[in-house]
Each structure stands twice: as structure tokens, then as C-alpha cells.
Amino acid sequence: EVQLVESGGGLLQPGGSLRLSCAASGFTFSSYAMNWVRQAPGKGLEWVSTISGSGDSTYYADSVKGRFTISRDNSKNTLYLQMNSLRAEDTAVYYCAKGRGASIMNAFDIWGQGTMVTVSS
Amino acid sequence: DIVMTQTPLSLSVTPGQPASISCKSSQSLLHSGGKTYLYWYLQKPGQPPQLLIYEVSNRFSGVPDRFSGSGSGTDFTLKISRVEAEDVGVYYCMQSLRLPLTFGGGTKVEIK
Numbered sequence: 575e576v577q578l579v580e581s582g583g584g585l586l587q588p589g590g591s592l593r594l595s596c597a598a599s600g601f602t603f604s605s606y607a608m609n610w611v612r613q614a615p616g617k618g619l620e621w622v623s624t625i626s627g628s629g630d631s632t633y634y635a636d637s638v639k640g641r642f643t644i645s646r647d648n649s650k651n652t653l654y655l656q657m658n659s660l661r662a663e664d665t666a667v668y669y670c671a672k673g674r675g676a677s678i679m680n681a682f683d684i685w686g687q688g689t690m691v692t693v694s695s
Numbered sequence: 696d697i698v699m700t701q702t703p704l705s706l707s708v709t710p711g712q713p714a715s716i717s718c719k720s721s722q723s724l725l726h727s728g729g730k731t732y733l734y735w736y737l738q739k740p741g742q743p744p745q746l747l748i749y750e751v752s753n754r755f756s757g758v759p760d761r762f763s764g765s766g767s768g769t770d771f772t773l774k775i776s777r778v779e780a781e782d783v784g785v786y787y788c789m790q791s792l793r794l795p796l797t798f799g800g801g802t803k804v805e806i807k
Contacts, residue, residue: 619744619787621797683755685744687743
């Protein structure tokens with residue numbers, strides 16, 4: 575069964591750092607682009623970041639560029655999101671999502687259950 | 696950025712009746728290679744989104760055939776031929792032609 579399980583969310587103060595993880599199983603992890611999408615409480619979906627299957631190419635929303643870093647460890651089938659200089663507006667459920675193929679121009683066909691990040695003083 | 700505009704914001708449907716959701720993009724989503732990078736997702740209450748339709752009109756694995764997608768260029772439609780109780784939730788369109796990837800604001804579907 576194809577599965578994505580996020581972890582690492584929590585409550586922290588503005589300016590803090592956090593690393594999210596997404597453990598993948600049931601598919602050849604290195605063959606697929608992977609993504610992070612977030613959803614603020616009561617709001618819609620916002621794309622955050624994408625990484626190619628090899629990890630060589632990364633892409634970010636302007637709202638997180640320079641503060642967040644996406645990475646992957648294909649030997650561990652795990653996707654990461656390092657989040658620095660966190661702001662209140664980063665408060666959201668963060669979903670890990672598998673690309674439907676190697677290209678970044680693809681649907682997100684499998685989603686994890688999400689992990690909540692709350693930034694508040 | 697490509698802006699995705701969905702209408703209506705919400706929809707209340709009698710079970711067994713059809714429903715239709717519109718999604719308009721601020722630029723054509725047709726790639727030079729011939730594909731159109733428009734997708735539809737459903738987020739059921741308390742759940743992560745799930746892929747329904749990819750590249751305008753292709754149903755994802757396991758998606759019932761009462762769901763269909765159509766459109767081209769900048770105008771797209773998701774249709775549910777006969778709404779069932781399990782179809783409640785928020786529907787989102789998304790484009791992946793250009794970065795940043797962008798979603799529509801969502802259409803909430805409720806059952807009467």
C-alpha cells in the first residue's frame with residue numbers, strides 16, 4: 575500500500591525552527607517528485623515546495639523562499655521540510671504529497687494525513 | 696502567478712441530482728507538448744485532499760465514473776452526474792503549468 579506519514583509538527587514561538595519529516599512506503603520513492611502543501615486553519619490549499627526525484631532540483635513558493643528548505647533521503651524513503659524564521663502566518667497543517675510522476679508538472683496523487691504547525695507567542 | 700478562480704463558492708445538492716463546478720485560469724494551461732495541466736481534488740471533512748481528475752479529464756484510479764472533467768485553455772468544469780452523500784467536502788482545482796503551483800479557492804459541496 576502506498577503511504578505517506580508526516581511527523582514533526584508542534585507549537586513554537588515566532589522566529590523558531592522546525593523540521594518536518596514524511597516517511598514514504600509502497601512505491602519507488604526516488605522515482606517521484608515530492609511536494610509539501612499547507613492549509614491554514616479554515617483556509618484553502620497552498621503549495622509550499624517541490625523536489626525532484628533525485629533531489630537535484632527544488633522549488634519554493636515566494637512566501638517561504640529563503641526560510642524553508644526541502645530535501646529528501648532516498649536511502650531512507652523520507653522527505654523533509656526544514657522551516658526556519660517561522661512566522662504566525664506559517665501556522666497550518668502541512669501535507670506531504672507524492673507527484674504522479676518524475677516531472678514536477680504533475681498531479682499530487684497520494685497525500686499524507688498532515689502534521690500541524692502552530693507558530694504563536 | 697496563474698490565478699485559479701472557482702465558482703460557485705458553495706453548492707447544496709439533492710442526492711441523485713447533478714452538480715457542476717467551474718474553474719477558470721488567468722492563463723491558458725495548455726503546454727506546448729499538448730497536455731493541459733489542470734487537476735481536481737476533493738477534500739472530505741477531516742481528511743487530506745484526494746486526487747479525482749488529472750490533465751483535465753482523466754479519472755484517477757478508484758474514482759467513480761459519476762465524476763467527469765472537461766474544458767480547455769482557461770475554462771474547466773468538474774461534473775458529478777448523480778451526487779451521493781459521500782461526495783460532500785471541498786473541491787479544488789489546481790494548475791501545474793507554471794510555478795508557483797496554484798489552487799482555486801475551493802467549492803464546498805453539501806447535501807440537501
